[in-house]
Amino acid sequence: MKHLIQKLGLILFEQLTLKKRIILIIAAGTLIPFVCTALISNHAITLILNKHLNSGVQSNLHQVQLSLENTISNLNHVSQQLAYPGSVGMRLEQYLSAAQQYEKAKLIQDIQSELNLITFTNPSTGLVMYYFENDESYMFQNSAIRSDFSIDKLPLLAEYYGITYFGPHISNSMYNEQFVLSALRRVDLPGREGIYVYIESGFKLTQSILESDRIGKNSFHLILDNDQRISYSEAAGIFPQNTYFSMNGEPSEQTASADSGLMNGYYWFKGTSTQGWSIVSLIPKADYNQEKNRWIMQMFYLFALFTTIGLITSWLLWKMVYKPLNQFNMEMKNVISTRVHSPSVRTNIPEFTYLLKQFQNMKDQIATLFQEVELKEKRRADLEVEKLLYQINPHFLMNTLDTAHWLAVMNGQKEIDKLVLSLNKLLHYNLGKLGETSTIREEIDSLRQYLILQQIRYDFEFDVRIDVDDDVLDVTVPRFILQPLVENALYHGLDDEGYIRVDVKQRSHIEITIQDNGAGIAEDKIEELLSEQKTAREKVGMGIGMNYVKRMIESHYEGKAKLEINSEIGAGTSIKLTLPFREVKNDDERTGR
Incomplete structure (x- = not known):
């Protein structure tokens, strides 16, 4: 099959005119190296851009991850002081066990004082309070609580070691409209169940890092919980909260184990914390390929430029050889029309001038041959009479056949040329006297000429x-x-x-x-x-x-x-x-x- 295709390609190439061959060769010589260079550079720039972009995104995700881990660690540390047997947790246990109002008032003041101290020494800490699950009430809050506050409505981020982390979400403090992370920790008071510490921590540092991570104006971020459910989404229309991060919104092991991919027209990169939650950076495909698309346009313009240059070069070369070729054509027409005495011509290209000179020499030889033929034609009538009286001189017959051979060549009569040439060779061999010796090689050659004559004569294969x-x-x-x-x-x-x-x-x-x-x-x-x-x-x-x-x-x-x-x-x-x-x-x- 491969050999057949190559043979077919060679046949098609041989059928092309000189003009088309010049265009094809120059186009191939110009564009093939360019295309190869473009493909290699495309592969290289793709690797470079991907490596540069991926490393930048992963670096920012790592910073966001560290920021969130620090915030969660701070929430854990603060909540530990408020839980039992922390100092504040112990005072809460005393407060709940106290029977005297005076003693309770004193403990309330002490608890508030310590809460204020903890809040002061941890500037990122926002709303702090004790939450009672049985009656959904709260105490010792350091800020007014929103009326629609509900633990069940908070987006779950992670849950381990008895602590539940939520967020990011809007603060439940009535005077704070910022996003925060929050933690709900069991106080573990002796003999008491359903008492929790609720603490919120600011999200500004993490948000500033997320802002710096934007590759384009349409890039977004997601925060996933331990089960790969979306807890926080900057692209809620495409990736809504409380849905799984996957193609169909259902749990997917493939997505959970991968660090990057393409989903819903966005390239995504994920960084997973040791605590189980993940940060996802979403980059629109158009923004991701922006640099590569710019490079492709540059390559397109260069391709158009190289194509134009190649076509102009081909046209100039064609014009350079067209005039000499046209002169050759005219000279051949003159020979066909028997105008062999036309004046010689010159070109501006030495090689063509030399060929035209050689062609002129050939015309002179043909003119001489024509004169000989005319002379022989003039004597033909006398020879007809002489042939009736004598046998044909075999050497004259061969010379005449040789002349006919050249006339057939000049006039493009290939079949006649083949016939005359074979007959001439056969007669030349047959001129030897019968009975003389020959060689098997000469016998075979004579036989081939004889077979050619028979095939032409009877016109069958x-x-x-x-x-x-x-x-x-x-x-x-x-x-x-x-x-x-x-x-x-x-x-x-x-x-x-x-x-x-x-x-x-x-x-x-x-x-x-x-x-x-x-x-x-x-x-x-x-x-x-x-x-x-x-x-x-x-x-x-x-x-x-x-x-x-x-x-x-x-x-x-x-x-x-x-x-x-x-x-x-x-x-x-x-x-x-x-x-x-x-x-x-x-x-x-x-x-x-």
Whole structure:
């Protein structure tokens, strides 16, 4: 398949004009390196941008994580002082156990005083109070409480070691509209259940870090609880609170275990605290790819520039070679129109000038040839009379065929050129006297020319397969021992589906086999072919029959050669010629020197 595609591509390329080839080659030479560079740089810039952006986001998430962990740690520390057996927790236990109003008033003052001290020494601490779960009441609050305050409405962040953390959420203090984190801790008073410490801590530091983490104007943040449920969302329309952070809003192990991904058109990056909750940074896909998109536009402009430069360069090169090519075209038209004496031309390109000069030399030679042809045509009438009286001079015939060959070449007559050239070669070989020796190589070459003439003459295709051992190519044999045998196969029933197989093998002797799948020859016909009973008019081809082959090998090899013919009507004929093997002699030995 790959070889077929390559071959098809080569054929298509060969059909392109010079102009299209110039454009294609320059475009390939210009754009392929550019495209390769662009792909490599795209991969590099993607890695750089991703690494830079990811590291920046993860760094900010880590800062947010540390800030939240510090806030939660502070809530834990403060709540520990208010729980039992902390100092304030112990005073609360005394207050709840006191029976005297005076003693209770004294304990209330002490508790308020210590709460104020704790609040003062922890500036980030906001609302502080004791919450009683049984009747949902509260005491010792350091600020007025909102009327809609409810523990159940607070967004859960994490829960461990008996402490529940909420947030971020709007403060439950009536005078505070800021986001806070809060903690609800069991006081664990002896013999008393359902008493908790509720504390809020400011969220301003964490919010400022979140603001600095924004990659674009549309980037957002989420805070997830231990179960990957959204406790805080800056993009509530897309990622609402109290839903799971996943594609379908349901718990997902894949999302929970991953640190980054793409969801709902946002790239997300997650940092998970050791306490189980997570911070998620959401970056719109467009903002995330902003730098890369800018680079892609720059590459597009460069691509357009390189394409324009390539096209202009191709056009200039085409204009540079178009004029010389056009001059070549005009010169060829002049030759076709027999105007071979047109003046020579020059170009501004030395190589083309040289080629045009060579072409002019060829025209001069053609003009000389035309003059010779005209002279021979002038004498043609006399030669017609002379041909009636004498046999055609064979050398003149070959020269004339050679002239016709050149005329056919000049006029683009390929079929005539092929016919004349093959006939010329065949006649040149046949001019040797019958009975002279030749070589198997020359016999095979003469046979090929003969087959070409027959295919053109009768205008039908037949398959001829010739297989000759290299070691016997230069062995001398009598002239014209192959052509009559193949000629016999052609004239006895071979059609378009026919084939002729010629095998020349070296064994202890030389074995020549000619096999065909024609109509076959009857036994009496074989005897007739070998006994020279045909008249001259009935002879075909060169007029040399199989009887000649039989007599020649008997004379040349002194009875040591053998000719066998086996034929079956409707199946074909096989002719086997067995010749004694003689070593190949060098040129000096052949000429007797």
